[in-house]
Amino acid sequence: MSLLEKDQRYILNVYNRIPLEIDYCKGSYIYDTNGNKYLDMFSGISVTNLGHSQQGIVDKIIEQSKKYTHLSNYFVSPPVINLAKMLVENTFASKVFFTNSGAESIEAAIKCARKFGKSYNNNKTKILSAINSFHGRTMGGLSITGQHKYQDAFSPLLPNVDYFKFNDIEDFENKVDNTVCAVFLEIIQGEGGIREVSSNFISKLQELSKRYNFLIVVDEIQTGIGRTGDFLASDKFGLKPHMTTLAKSIGGGLPLGALLIDQSIENVLTTGDHGSTFGGNPVCCAAGEYLVNKVLEEDFKAEIKEKSDYIINEIKKIQNKFPNIIKDIRGRGLMIGIDVSDFSHQIKDLAFKKQLLLNVTNNTVIRLLPPLNISNTDIDKFLNIFEDILLQINGKAIDSY
Ligand SMILES: Cc1ncc(COP(=O)(O)O)c(C=O)c1O
The missing domain is CATH 3.90.1150.10 (Aspartate Aminotransferase, domain 1)
Known part of the structure; x- marks a missing residue:
């Protein structure tokens, strides 16, 4: 065979x-x-x-593997902290939560958004995302992916999710109200055919986020870490989201994801609320350090x-x-x-x-x-x-x- x-x-x-x-x-x-x-x-x-x-990444992997390959999140580890520090110092974020994949970064963001909403009242749980978006294949990620072809076989999905037409300000305004806890958005829809959000849409998103007090969650799993020529694709718009999801290239070819979190919501998820056995693996973070350093040049x-x-x-x-x-x-x-x-x-x-x-x-x-x-x-x-x-x-x- x-x-x-x-x-x-x-x-x-x-x-x-x-x-x-x-x-x-x-x-x-x-x-x-x-x-x-x-x-x-x-x-x-x-x-x-x-x-x-890439030789620099291979060297980092070997160097870290010789020290240890896994510790568990009971311990702190230099490459994990170094990578988080780089991300904090070069983005809007004040805190980072590491995951193993894009879908897991999205799951962490969904949990944070729901807990944020519930801190106001039990109705503020609605999540909006764009039609034709792609946010991953776990049940949470799938629920906020605005494409029936991926979703239909697996319903029922997460309740209280609604979809707006990408870049359609009128449709978006009609969907937003006080029950929305978060809006998820790709800056450039990747699986959706390489379609970029308009700056008018971003302005309206920011305006409505302030008025209705919902979180802006930008999915930069595909666009992030230099892919668009900016460190984050949202940099072009001067957009400061509440959370940004990352994955794909961030581990320099090893499985790693991250959720970037703004200071205003850094205390929403607290001890015991969330976690991951492998999230923030030291070898992956060491490889990521090399990659991020390079892309920041x-x-x-x-x-x-x-x-x-x-x-x-x-x-x-x-x-x-x-x-x-x-x-x-x-x-x-x-x-x-x-x-x-x-x-x-x-x-x-x-x-x-x-x-x-x-x-x-x-x-x-x-x-x-x-x-x-x-x-x-x-x-x-x-x-x-x-x-x-x-x-x-x-x-x-x-x-x-
Ligand atoms: C924008 C976006 N979000 C989420 C995901 C899911 O990432 P993963 O496959 O690492 O779970 C992808 C994967 O293609 C993606 O492009």
Whole structure:
């Protein structure tokens, strides 16, 4: 049996696997057991943001593993505190709660929001989130994910959750009242097709939060830690939320998540209210220290923005040549969506044959999430292959006409 056949046999069948047996990965490349190398343009869905097996991260992992790999949250640990300190000193937060994943960061935020609401009265428990949002697959995360396709098989979900149309101020105003304890929002909807919130919506959100006294919870699990060229994507709007959820890249490729908490609500969750056996694992936090340090460098953030401008400009040029295929280009920093309507899966499959790994989200969108330190040569390589593929598709369309 091949590895892929064994996977089918032994692993629960909830994932669509890419038919590749991987030997090792380095930087922006994945090497298969036949010696082929594939350019990785989605970094494990924005996890390996400094590329695969980045030496600085590997060194931190080894160094910490030699001291200890786990202590339990009965003990304090330097890498855990160092990482929290960096997050506090560089964001709105005054406190951090560490988790192991995005969904767990969301769960912690939901609990904090509900307890905050209940401190006013037993009715203030409603949570609002956007239609087309994605906040994870645990029952709490699923409940506030505004997409029926993920939810319907698992109902009943968490009570007292309602959904507003993304960026629709009128609809949002109609949904808000005194019973709302929190509004959850992605700055750029990732699974929802790379759609960014408008600054008008953010202004209204802040205004209504003050008037109705609800918490603003920003989900930066995909957009956070440099992905958009800012440390947090909400920095662009000068938005100071009450909580921000993080995960994915924060552990430098190891499983780690975090909930950033504003001072005004830092005493809502107290001893015994919440916890996690693995949350804030010292090895993951040591790896995270390296990653966060790098992303905080001003030059590095500027480089991300330069690369982003270059890629988006080049894709626009390609769009001018193939307006029948590329319908829209969206996103910010190195989180870029190319809406190619029905061509998405064909493009992904052709790319795979050319040893380029692409990710499709929301059915029609090629989602680019390359390593933040991808080289200019590899960017050009991607652009050339991508254009070749569109040429090939167009040629076929013309042939079959
Ligand atoms: C915005 C957002 N929130 C939450 C999650 C869930 O994170 P995890 O898969 O680590 O539980 C994701 C995962 O893709 C995400 O993109």
